[in-house]
Amino acid sequence: MTDLCGQMKKFIWGSQQEDAFQKMKSLLAQETILTYPEFDKPFVIYTNASECQIGSIVRKNEKQLGFFSKKLNETQQHYPVTEQELLAIVETLKYFKHMLLGQDIIVKTERKNLTHPNSTHTSDRVLRQRLLLEEYGMELQYIQGERNVVADVLLPLPTAKLFLLSEEEDFPLNLVLIVQHQLDDKKLQQALTSHQPGFKKIVRKVVELYVHSHQETIYVPASLRASLLQWYHLTLQHPGIKHMQATLKENFYWPGVDAAVETLVQKCNTCQKCKLAAVKKYGKILLPASSKLTPWEEVHVDLIGPWDVRYNSMAVKP
Numbered sequence: 001m002t003d004l005c006g007q008m009k010k011f012i013w014g015s016q017q018e019d020a021f022q023k024m025k026s027l028l029a030q031e032t033i034l035t036y037p038e039f040d041k042p043f044v045i046y047t048n049a050s051e052c053q054i055g056s057i058v059r060k061n062e063k064q065l066g067f068f069s070k071k072l073n074e075t076q077q078h079y080p081v082t083e084q085e086l087l088a089i090v091e092t093l094k095y096f097k098h099m100l101l102g103q104d105i106i107v108k109t110e111r112k113n114l115t116h117p118n119s120t121h122t123s124d125r126v127l128r129q130r131l132l133l134e135e136y137g138m139e140l141q142y143i144q145g146e147r148n149v150v151a152d153v154l155l156p157l158p159t160a161k162l163f164l165l166s167e168e169e170d171f172p173l174n175l176v177l178i179v180q181h182q183l184d185d186k187k188l189q190q191a192l193t194s195h196q197p198g199f200k201k202i203v204r205k206v207v208e209l210y211v212h213s214h215q216e217t218i219y220v221p222a223s224l225r226a227s228l229l230q231w232y233h234l235t236l237q238h239p240g241i242k243h244m245q246a247t248l249k250e251n252f253y254w255p256g257v258d259a260a261v262e263t264l265v266q267k268c269n270t271c272q273k274c275k276l277a278a279v280k281k282y283g284k285i286l287l288p289a290s291s292k293l294t295p296w297e298e299v300h301v302d303l304i305g306p307w308d309v310r311y312n313s314m315a316v317k318p
């Protein structure tokens with residue numbers, strides 16, 4: 001696509017260009033889309049370092065402004081972890097210099113010793129990097145490993161999907177909660193001890209998350225299913241069975257998830273009231289268990305007002 005923009009280039013629109021265009025469209029439609037910075041609140045940088053790569057996310061007001069990741073060269077791979085994490089911060093600052101220099105910056109790091117301003121400088125390199133941090137005048141804050149889900153977005157793990165979802169309003173699950181409840185889920189533990197196929201363990205620092213090995217979707221323990229189903233059903237504005245099953249299964253899995261969705265949709269009062277007409281003209285009205293069946297057994301009265309009524313900009317008595 002970029003090639004087509006050159007002045008001396010002949011404009012050719014073939015299947016390759018069409019493919020690139022369609023791909024761009026779908027990428028733009030995804031949730032990971034970035035937003036523009038507002039300069040009145042601090043920028044928050046989350047960093048992470050693994051054996052062979054460093055990565056970070058720059059955020060503001062809970063929105064992503066930019067992602068950064070870089071492969072470590074052979075020498076850097078032998079750095080102590082703290083120095084790798086320091087490198088991640090430094091490289092992020094350099095990469096986003098145009099956006100970050102002169103702004104309020106908070107860096108969240110899992111390395112507690114980085115947050116002490118007087119920590120010893122083990123080499124000239126570290127000293128130079130420390131000086132660069134001072135140039136930006138940032139605040140370094142310690143963040144616990146389990147909470148640094150953000151940086152895992154850079155690593156190919158299902159936790160990345162969970163992170164994006166937990167940005168949504170009222171989303172009932174988070175990584176720590178799922179991990180705790182997975183330990184208490186009897187069926188899952190039984191399946192694991194009897195080595196049933198279909199499960200895969202993902203170890204993230206101190207936590208172990210079990211996922212469905214086929215599509216790497218997160219295994220939802222029994223105790224969390226109801227709230228997740230409710231959230232999906234309301235957030236998707238009462239979808240049909242198929243639509244809800246497909247959306248939920250993009251990220252989550254448990255045995256019998258399809259049936260659970262079907263039951264929920266069929267029992268949802270709102271869905272029945274609104275959608276029954278389209279399918280069947282006449283049918284049973286769904287009544288709450290406590291409904292009275294004889295006329296006048298229950299009478300509802302409601303009062304509203306008083307109102308301020310204006311007519312031709314004059315106040316009139318209703």
Ligand SMILES: [Zn+2]
Nearest residue numbers: 238268270271
């Ligand atoms: Zn519904």
